[in-house]
Amino acid sequence: MKKRLTLLMIVALMGMLTLAGCGGSSKPADPPKEAGGTTTPTPEPxxxxxxxxxxxxxxxxxxxxxxxxxLEEVSAATEKEVPGLKFKLDGVEDTVNRDVKLKAEMTSGTQPPLFNLFGGDDTVKYAKAGRLLALNDILTELGIADAFFNLREFTVDGKIYGLPESGYIEGFFYNKKLFEDAGATVPKTWEELLAVCEALKAKGITPIAMGDGAGDGWVANMLVNSLFVGLGGPALQDGFATGTTKWTDPAVVESLKRVQDLKNKGYIDPNVLGLKYSQGQANFYTGKAAMLFDGSWAANAITGDTSTVKDVSGFFRLPDVGGPGDGFINGGWSNGFGVSADLKENELKAVKAFIKNWYNVEQQKRSLIESSRIPAMKGVSNVEGATELVKSLGESQGSAKGAFPAFDALVQKSVKVTLEQTVQELLGGKITPEKAAERMQQAQEKAIKEGK
Known part of the structure; x- marks a missing residue:
C-alpha cells in the first residue's frame, strides 16, 4: 500500500514539473484565430x-x-494617479492674486481650474456669479465632509465653495530677550502694552515692527481690526455690510485713535509707510524690533533660516482693551482653494484626486511642523518637531474666549480697499480718526447701495 502511494506521488510530481516547464517556455502562445483561420491581432493598450x-x-x-x-510633492503624487495629468503651478503674490488677477478672471470667466480663494465676500460674490463649483458632493464622496473645523467663510446658502488650507490667529509676536533687557513682561492690558512700548523705546529699541507701504495697506488693518472688535465686540463688524452697525461707532473711532497714538509716540516703526510687509517682518526676525503684530503664518519666517530670534520668540494675543470683545482673538479659516465651475471631465478627476491627497491629516500635520500652519482639519495629534513658538500659538488660540473672522471676509471689496488707503493716511498724519471713520461709513453706504 505504501509503495503504491509513493508511486502515485512521484507520478503527480512529475506531472507538475512538466506543466511548470511548459509554463516557463520562452515560446509565445499562438494568437487566437478567428473563423476561417485569420489571426486576431493583439490590441495595443x-x-x-x-x-x-x-x-x-x-x-x-x-x-x-x-x-x-x-504642494509640488502632492501635485507630483497626484499626477501619477491620474493618467495623462500634468499640473502647472502658477505662483502669484497673494494681494495681486486676490485684488487684481483673480478678480479680472472671474469677470471674464477665465479663472483657472484650481486657485487660491479668500472666504467671505469674495466667495459669496464669485459663487453668485456662477464661477465656483460647489464641493459638497466631492467632500461626501471622499469621506471628509465633517473633517474640517469650520467652513463658514466658504459656505453660501448651504453650499461649500472652497476649502481652507490652514487656520490662522493674529496677535503679537515678541522677542523675549529684548523684553528682558527692557525689564518688560507680557502685557495683559492696553495700558501695560503702552508701558512696555515706552520701556523698549527708552532702550533705543523699536517697539513694534510694521511694513504698511504701497500694496501692503492691509497690514496695519490687522491691528485696527482686533482693536475695534475688542472695544465693540465681535457683533460690531458683522453689521457693517448690512448697515446695522456703522464705521462711525465710538469703538471704531477709538481704535483709529489708538493706532494713530502708537505711531505718533514712536512705538510703531517711523518708516512704516516706506516698508513692504516682508521688510517689516524682517525687522522683527532679525532682532531690530521687539514686537510684530501679525498672523500665525508669520511663524514660518520667524523660525526660518534667516531668523536670528527663532529661539527667543513668543506670542500673545491682543491685551484687554476695555470692551466686550476682550479675550476674543482674530482667527479663522479664511484662505484656501476654490474650484472653477467650468471643468472638463478629466479636469474634475484631477481636482478630486488633488483634494484627496492635499486635504488629509498627514498633510495638515506636515504643514504645521514645516510651515507653522494652524490645521484646518480635525485629528492632528502627536506633533513631534513643532517649535515652542508654534506651541505658544496653540495655547493662545485655546485660551481665547472665542474667535472672530477678519473684517475683510465680511465687507465688500471696495470697503476693504478704502480702509487700507485711509489707515495709511492716518499713519501719515494726513487725516484724523473722526474724518477717517466718516469716510469709511460713506464708502460702506455706497457699497451697500451698489451691491459691491
Missing part, C-alpha cells in the same frame, strides 16, 4: 491623452518655500 491643469497658489515668498515644496 490605450495611451491616456495628456492634459494640463493649472493650480494658482500664493507660495511665492522665500518664507513659503516649505509650503511650496509640499
Amino acid at each position: 490605450e495611451k491616456a491623452e495628456s492634459f494640463d491643469v493649472v493650480i494658482r497658489h500664493i507660495n511665492v515668498r522665500d518664507t513659503a518655500k516649505a509650503m511650496l515644496k509640499q
Whole structure:
C-alpha cells in the first residue's frame, strides 16, 4: 500500500514539473484565430491623452518655500494617479492674486481650474456669479465632509465653495530677550502694552515692527481690526455690510485713535509707510524690533533660516482693551482653494484626486511642523518637531474666549480697499480718526447701495 502511494506521488510530481516547464517556455502562445483561420491581432493598450491643469497658489515668498515644496510633492503624487495629468503651478503674490488677477478672471470667466480663494465676500460674490463649483458632493464622496473645523467663510446658502488650507490667529509676536533687557513682561492690558512700548523705546529699541507701504495697506488693518472688535465686540463688524452697525461707532473711532497714538509716540516703526510687509517682518526676525503684530503664518519666517530670534520668540494675543470683545482673538479659516465651475471631465478627476491627497491629516500635520500652519482639519495629534513658538500659538488660540473672522471676509471689496488707503493716511498724519471713520461709513453706504 505504501509503495503504491509513493508511486502515485512521484507520478503527480512529475506531472507538475512538466506543466511548470511548459509554463516557463520562452515560446509565445499562438494568437487566437478567428473563423476561417485569420489571426486576431493583439490590441495595443490605450495611451491616456495628456492634459494640463493649472493650480494658482500664493507660495511665492522665500518664507513659503516649505509650503511650496509640499504642494509640488502632492501635485507630483497626484499626477501619477491620474493618467495623462500634468499640473502647472502658477505662483502669484497673494494681494495681486486676490485684488487684481483673480478678480479680472472671474469677470471674464477665465479663472483657472484650481486657485487660491479668500472666504467671505469674495466667495459669496464669485459663487453668485456662477464661477465656483460647489464641493459638497466631492467632500461626501471622499469621506471628509465633517473633517474640517469650520467652513463658514466658504459656505453660501448651504453650499461649500472652497476649502481652507490652514487656520490662522493674529496677535503679537515678541522677542523675549529684548523684553528682558527692557525689564518688560507680557502685557495683559492696553495700558501695560503702552508701558512696555515706552520701556523698549527708552532702550533705543523699536517697539513694534510694521511694513504698511504701497500694496501692503492691509497690514496695519490687522491691528485696527482686533482693536475695534475688542472695544465693540465681535457683533460690531458683522453689521457693517448690512448697515446695522456703522464705521462711525465710538469703538471704531477709538481704535483709529489708538493706532494713530502708537505711531505718533514712536512705538510703531517711523518708516512704516516706506516698508513692504516682508521688510517689516524682517525687522522683527532679525532682532531690530521687539514686537510684530501679525498672523500665525508669520511663524514660518520667524523660525526660518534667516531668523536670528527663532529661539527667543513668543506670542500673545491682543491685551484687554476695555470692551466686550476682550479675550476674543482674530482667527479663522479664511484662505484656501476654490474650484472653477467650468471643468472638463478629466479636469474634475484631477481636482478630486488633488483634494484627496492635499486635504488629509498627514498633510495638515506636515504643514504645521514645516510651515507653522494652524490645521484646518480635525485629528492632528502627536506633533513631534513643532517649535515652542508654534506651541505658544496653540495655547493662545485655546485660551481665547472665542474667535472672530477678519473684517475683510465680511465687507465688500471696495470697503476693504478704502480702509487700507485711509489707515495709511492716518499713519501719515494726513487725516484724523473722526474724518477717517466718516469716510469709511460713506464708502460702506455706497457699497451697500451698489451691491459691491
